[in-house]
Structures are given as C-alpha cells and as structure tokens.
Amino acid sequence: DTEVTQTPKHLVMGMTNKKSLKCEQHMGHRAMYWYKQKAKKPPELMFVYSYEKLSINESVPSRFSPECPNSSLLNLHLHALQPEDSALYLCASSQERGQGGAEAFFGQGTRLTVV
C-alpha cells in the first residue's frame, strides 16, 4: 500500500467557518507534510511532522493549525481563512526525514475554495 488518502477532495468554506482537512497513510512513514499549491505553481511546503512532532513551520499564518494525532494521521485545521488561501492542499509522507534518498508520496489533494 503506497497510498496517502486525503479527505475531503473538495471543500468550499466561508471566511468565518472552521473546517479541517484530513490525511492518512499506512506505510509506516514517520515524516508527514502539508503543502499548498496554487494554480500553475509548484507545491510550497507549509509544515513537517517528524515522529508526530512538528519540526518545520514555514512561517505559515496561524489561521492554519496542523495536528498529528498519531503516526498515521495528519490534520490541518482551518479558521478565518481569506479568499487568497484558496488552493490545492497536498499531504505527503516519507520515511524518517533523515533519510535523504527517501521519496515523498503525495495524496490527491483537497481543492479548497474560500468564499
């Protein structure tokens, strides 16, 4: 199983809403990532979790709040977003971050629209 599963696939939310994106993998990977991808651009790293601990926050606004409840799950809690936050949000996982040759496996993404 080399699958990273993200839910929901599509999400429309208002600027006052609170919602969560979910990501799950069962490959035994101990590093998990959130990326943001705008149209016609490469993915931009947001957060990295290593062994369920937040190890990298790429100066992401606090309206995005990540959570890693266990080694298989990764959430991204959204609150008071802005229209410019509309994007494809990608989750990825890989073997422990110290292994440089380890490839990252990506989910299908959540297409988020903020209205």
Next chain:
Amino acid sequence: GNSVTQMEGPVTLSEEAFLTINCTYTATGYPSLFWYVQYPGEGLQLLLKATKADDKGSNKGFEATYRKETTSFHLEKGSVQVSDSAVYFCALRALIQGAQKLVFGQGTRLTINP
C-alpha cells in the same frame, strides 16, 4: 543555496515524438533527485528518482540520469503518448536548515496531440 531550474513550457508534441525536459540544479552537498508528474486535478505521483551521481532512474518508458558534472537530471522518453499529457516537476531533496526538504522546479506542462 538549493534550487531547481526546469525548461519553460508549455511543451507540445505529437504522439510518438521524442521527449526531453531539461532540469538543472544547484545544491550544497549531494542531493537526491526526483521527477514527479501531476495529471489534471490530481496530486503528485513519483515518476522516477536517483540518489547518487550516474544513477539512472526509469519508469513507464521515462528515464533520467543524475549527472553531477553538469548538475543536470533531464527527463527523456523515446515515444510519447497522449496519456503522458501532464505537468512534470523536477525536484531535489537536500538537508536545508537542519531538515530534509524537497525543492521543486517550476514545472513543465506537456501536451501530446494525437
């Protein structure tokens, strides 16, 4: 610093044509190199990888060779199909500020016409 430069697209070819997408990198140390493909409306799929100099990654008819002397990792395919139409990202994985990070190129949109 660490960066990846891809040939600018979009690239449009006819079916069965030969494909080359150029990718060069700048890195401190010895990065691993990857090609990812993104089909419309989907996430990224790993296409192939190479972890050290002179390694050749290959998958689904695509190939790329890690060339340290020219800092390149060009993607090639001998005969493309309509189903190869997608966006292709070259990426390196390197130790940056104490953590392994993926650095992506800007992506090359490929369209194959029947």
